[in-house]
Amino acid sequence: MASHELKQIAPATSHEVEGRSSSKETDDVNLIRLGKRPVLKRNFGLMSMLGFSCTILITWEGIVVLFLQAFQNGGPAGAVYGFIFVWAGVAATFVVLSELASMAPTSGGQYHWCSMLAPPSAMKLFSYLTGWLTVIGWQATFATSCFLSGTLIQGLIVLTNSSYEPKNWHGTLLFWAVAVFSVGINSVGGNLLPRFEGLILILHILGFFAILIPLTYMADHSSAQEVFTHFLNLGEWPTQGLSFFIGLVGCVFAFAGGDAAVHMSEEITNAAVAVPRSIMLSVLINGTLGFSMLIAMLFCLGDIEAALVSPTGYPFMAIFLQATHSVAGTATMGSIITTMGICTSVGMLASTSRQFWSFARDRGIPGWRLWSRVTPESAIPIYSVGLTTIVACLLALINIGSSVAFNDLVSMSISGLYLSYMIVASLLLYRRCTGGIGSSKSSDDAIVNTAGAKLVWGPFHLPGIWGILVNTFALLYMTIAVFFSFWPPQHTVTVDTMNFSVVGTVGVIILSLVYYVLRARNVYEGPIVEIHI
Template identity: 80%
Template sequence: MPSQYSKQMSTGMQEIGHVSTKELDDANLARMGKRPVLKRNFGLMSILGFSCTILITWEGIVVGGPAGAVYGFLFVWAGVAATFVVLSELASMAPTSGGQYHWCSMLAPRSCMKLLSYLTGWLTVIGWQATFATSCYLVGTLIQGLVVLTHSNYEPKDWHGTLLFWAVVAFSVVINSVGGKVLPRFEGMILVLHILGFFAILIPLTYMADHGSAKEVFTEFLNLGEFPSQGLSFFVGTVGCIFAFAGGDAAVHMSEEITNASTAVPTSIMLSVLINGSMGFGMLLAMLFCSGDLEKALESSTGYPFMSIFYQATGSIAGTAVMASIVTTMGATTSVGMLASTSRQFWSFARDRGIPGWRVWSKVTKSNAVPLYSVLVTSVIACLLALINIGSPVAFNDLCSMSISGLYLSYMVVGGLLLWRRCTGGISSTRSSDSAVVNTAGARLVWGPFHLPGIWGIIINAWALIYMTIAVFFTFWPTSWVVDVQTMNFSVVGTVGTIILSLFYYIFRASKVYEGPIMEQA
């Protein structure tokens, strides 16, 4: 451990009353072997806004249509809550931008740490790159749907959606490139819109629409994919709800830009699942009770049943356009935060030499302390993925599934290792006051401020793993029992293919330069 870190941490621990929170954050980061190079511009409220608006659960439920259903949402919400508890415990232990691959390196046995950490890093790369691309794709097609709604003579083309996709990427790049306090203030403002927008849609929808019966909402199940059993249809239908909660680790990858990160990150994660879950469930019930002619909604020329439901409720194209614009605006602003998280995770993995071209992608611009090269390469990857839409309109479902599978597989790896460590007593409950290295590869493990002790921690950890296994399994399923080129889910090809390519890179190059999280010199 470099002497600079020892001095810094000793000062932080011995003179805690005389140093700022930022200095303590940097000292804790130093104990994990990382040099602070990003500016800590996020506080608790701004990162809460960031977390909540990344999830945009109620907006995702609106877009997802009736497939999620009440019981599917409750199942997913319970599973996501347990998963977020696990992520929060790990983020509290080691609040770094690396997230999952760093946690894997500190929890895994030394014999398999290097390869397992590397694969976990790539799973996170796959998940976040797909999540950002899916968000931009969704916004592009939502804008097309709005144009169809307001201009009946418009004929949407797939390449129109790609151009709109690129416009959303460009907007996200601009906000992310400015640096300073622009992004935190932007996220705080969007949190207000996220909450006000919920009521701006919920109130007119429930007031003006004809209401269905409770029997229809709570007892009648749809099997639009014509699966051989209702149970199978139920689990395949939960994918929409799972995606509505996607990106729960977003705040984790911003950890090195957050003050009091070991407490603020888990707090924002858990509050986001509570706030978004409550709002999402409320909006789901409203949509189901006010769905009107469901068959007509599913055949909407806009491509989105929720726009038809809004129109049936209000009887006004202008009113429907305003309500749908709120959802579209939230989607566009969410892409800004997704680009931030995706680029920070990519930057951190490059910093530890896990990505080809890591010398370039790990650079941070001195003027605004932003990993601009990682922001740009993430944007280019998304723009290239947008080209898939021109040749195959089913790209959204596949990208959505890759988003879930990549992120959830990375969660499963670290969740399984954490369960093993907590059952074998491998994590200390008290942090020493010295400057020793902790919570990184080969170092001593200590719990952070957020920790669920005892049997309850084990039960929730185990339930999270069960839920994630189910979620990943069904993300690879097609949306209907009779499969053709249009309904086939090719996400398994994308996920496994990327893993295979990363293994080839590992064999020929990364195994020589990647050692897990490196100990940086100050």
């Protein structure tokens, strides 16, 4: 029987849920308690998932590529203090996500959590909207990753071949090449993806030192006063404070994708423990590396005016060239970042497709019967992998007309993901303040932590007032991040500088609501209980 034929799934027999002792069997029982039948293979352990989480965030690489957003609106000092604020906010947000992932480690993530936390009268609509916000956010994140990787390759070609004239359509073709590579890794079953992510974690750490050491050793250095006290307002905003908050977008995106491990939960051993650990360790590791690289970049800026007009399209390549005085050395350093960007796209496709597959499994997507299929040989939702890639490749066509318009996907990624985080964080805060979540007992074999079922904490959670304070701060941070993600980078707005991400985000929400009224409200009931105990 196909795993997607939900109506004909029979209840679990006693031997499916009793007498299991292995970690995999325990994970399957925990998933059954959430009402879901295990259909994916658990090939990830803690270390491979830590590699997956770290290389999805790639914060230090993202800071190198995008730090000028904070530099132009905030200056060196604004970038430093903005990063600290974002890091603290992200840590609080990841604590909330980790608590929820520990309660319900399912590929659905946010929309499943929303269904279990929301009042019954609002559960269906809230869960549906949260699912679509997550779809928007992850689709934009995957597309942005492929776009940055493709244009980084273009930048390296410009750096090493002065006769090359870059065209937007070249970047689109390179985007497609990165997407095809990502599909290749994601389409092979077994342990390829976990092993791949483990290797990339090694490159992530070693690459950091391979860039940090020559950059700081060979470059001329700015003074500490310039780095820590000099603010800029190149966007010409009315106040420095407003400029500072608008400049946070680059740092926020450098931490984008914190829920990546969540959507791989059904492929992880001991998911209720491993997912929270990998999420929290990733924010610690990436935050430390990212802050160190940001400080190094700000001390080693050199001629920033020349860097801003670099023909490569990426100022960091000009900064590296000024420091090393070597095209070969700069190309090598740039290749490390480009390679990490390409490899990140692999993990992003995995998370994007798993979330899409899970939402289709619960009938929230048009054509859910097809997109919810899992190939029995590889245990991979290959149809969702394919559709996710096709959508991203179609989005890449925007770059042919305007690379500026495509850059709005960065803001769309932040708004989509963070709005989904905000909804579930608000509901969790309400539940924890009203005492609506109980403690879990290992002997419980009832359905829990899904729509209409009992709520119990998982192995990871902050008790009492500490949980309330962290949850509240996370909501405050996310509100600021979402609000300013819709702002343009300059006060004087033109077609080229306008931020159209709000149009894309609201547009998709409206289309999803239209589909909800016409069709989904009759087929979508929230997470389906596929298997009964």
